[in-house]
Amino acid sequence: MKIGRIVLAVSVIAFLAAGVAVAQSGGSNSDVVKVSMTAQQFKFDPATVTVPAGSTVVITVTSKDVTHGLAIPAFNINERIQPGKDTVVKFTADKAGTYEFHCSVFCGSGHRDMKGKIVVQ
Numbered sequence: 721m722k723i724g725r726i727v728l729a730v731s732v733i734a735f736l737a738a739g740v741a742v743a744q745s746g747g748s749n750s751d752v753v754k755v756s757m758t759a760q761q762f763k764f765d766p767a768t769v770t771v772p773a774g775s776t777v778v779i780t781v782t783s784k785d786v787t788h789g790l791a792i793p794a795f796n797i798n799e800r801i802q803p804g805k806d807t808v809v810k811f812t813a814d815k816a817g818t819y820e821f822h823c824s825v826f827c828g829s830g831h832r833d834m835k836g837k838i839v840v841q
């Protein structure tokens with residue numbers, strides 16, 4: 721019965737290895753949503769960002785003209801967006817719903833209308 725034991729041992733090891741591989745691939749990559757965004761007078765592009773609930777959202781935003789701000793109050797985000805420079809904003813979309821984001825640095829006559837939304841579903 722030696723061969724039977726060896727086969728059993730090999731299949732247990734293969735099973736464990738497969739389990740580890742699944743855990744690694746499911747753990748970190750699949751739930752990260754990366755978004756490239758631009759800010760300019762007087763809009764964000766994209767103005768609507770839709771992400772799955774529970775995902776980690778990484779927004780890289782740059783300004784095409786003057787200094788703007790990116791504020792997402794629901795997720796405690798408020799960053800200055802400098803022209804020509806990438807600013808990275810990161811948060812966990814841990815609650816379903818629609819949340820406003822807006823420009824938080826006065827940038828001209830249309831500043832008040834410079835907003836968008838994060839849709840977590």
Ligand SMILES: [Cu+2]
Binds near residue numbers: 825828831832834
């Ligand atoms: Cu503004």
